[in-house]
Amino acid sequence: PIRDIVDWPPDQRHGYVMRPVNTVVNAFHYRSLVLMARIAGALGHAKDQRFFTSRARLLRATMNRLLLNPTTGLYIDGIGTRHSSEHANLFALAFGIAPRADQSRIADFLVKQGMGCSVYPAQYLLEALYVAGRGEAALKLMISHGRHSWMHMLQEGSTMTTEAWTFRSKPNEDWNHVWGSAPANIIPRFLMGIRPLTPGFAKALVAPQPGDLTTAKITVPTVHGAITESWYRKGRDVRMTVTLPSGMTARIQLPASLVRGKALELNGKRVEPQRNGDVVVIHGVAAGRQHIVIK
Numbered sequence: 001p002i003r004d005i006v007d008w009p010p011d012q013r014h015g016y017v018m019r020p021v022n023t024v025v026n027a028f029h030y031r032s033l034v035l036m037a038r039i040a041g042a043l044g045h046a047k048d049q050r051f052f053t054s055r056a057r058l059l060r061a062t063m064n065r066l067l068l069n070p071t072t073g074l075y076i077d078g079i080g081t082r083h084s085s086e087h088a089n090l091f092a093l094a095f096g097i098a099p100r101a102d103q104s105r106i107a108d109f110l111v112k113q114g115m116g117c118s119v120y121p122a123q124y125l126l127e128a129l130y131v132a133g134r135g136e137a138a139l140k141l142m143i144s145h146g147r148h149s150w151m152h153m154l155q156e157g158s159t160m161t162t163e164a165w166t167f168r169s170k171p172n173e174d175w176n177h178v179w180g181s182a183p184a185n186i187i188p189r190f191l192m193g194i195r196p197l198t199p200g201f202a203k204a205l206v207a208p209q210p211g212d213l214t215t216a217k218i219t220v221p222t223v224h225g226a227i228t229e230s231w232y233r234k235g236r237d238v239r240m241t242v243t244l245p246s247g248m249t250a251r252i253q254l255p256a257s258l259v260r261g262k263a264l265e266l267n268g269k270r271v272e273p274q275r276n277g278d279v280v281v282i283h284g285v286a287a288g289r290q291h292i293v294i295k
């Protein structure tokens with residue numbers, strides 16, 4: 001059994017029931033196995049990659065057999081309780097443990113709970129929402145003016161991200177906590193959707209989930225040069241420009257709801273993107289400036 005805390009402070013654990021076999025800690029163990037398999041693969045250590053992959057698959061199957069409530073479709077906090085907290089579910093969704101059939105129900109649950117966790121799991125709550133295609137809900141949390149928000153940090157007088165949401169949570173908190181800076185990586189990686197598909201960014205993913213933003217622009221540095229992306233939306237029409245540096249290709253992925261019932265053009269030519277669940281995909285996008293119009 002693996003056991004530990006799941007969040008801090010205690011009043012921001014959403015009533016988490018501590019058990020010797022703990023869903024959150026096992027979720028972190030699963031994520032570590034997945035990352036170790038990727039590292040081993042990138043380094044050419046095939047035997048290690050197979051070992052970590054097999055352990056991850058076994059753990060995921062065991063968690064979904066023992067910790068996923070088949071009646072509610074939500075994860076319980078651990079073996080021996082029927083309580084399902086926000087934390088048990090946000091980590092399972094963010095780390096790719098949740099089966100596809102249950103992801104929408106878990107996402108609905110997380111949207112309903114809002115920012116019930118502390119500053120630390122906020123990173124993974126936002127990731128979970130984007131994984132489930134709930135970009136609008138994630139954006140609302142990032143720009144919230146509520147007590148559990150980054151705006152509230154500024155209202156309390158800080159000029160950097162803090163250790164806790166409020167002084168009430170931790171009167172002796174510090175004002176320079178890196179774990180409070182989730183939007184700094186969530187915005188480029190998920191809101192604008194720029195992530196590497198292969199080590200070293202030889203191939204990139206551009207998968208924005210802009211929510212209800214009408215305009216946005218970003219520049220992301222890579223070892224090959226900068227990737228730039230800009231968005232402009234007016235009514236139902238969208239114009240998007242992506243510039244890739246020399247030597248890089250990309251897969252562009254867009255929410256299917258954004259394209260449904262409309263034409264999609266790439267550099268002035270109509271294309272039929274591949275449908276993959278809740279997204280549409282354009283493969284093999286070449287280096288240089290690419291213009292996408294949805295109308």
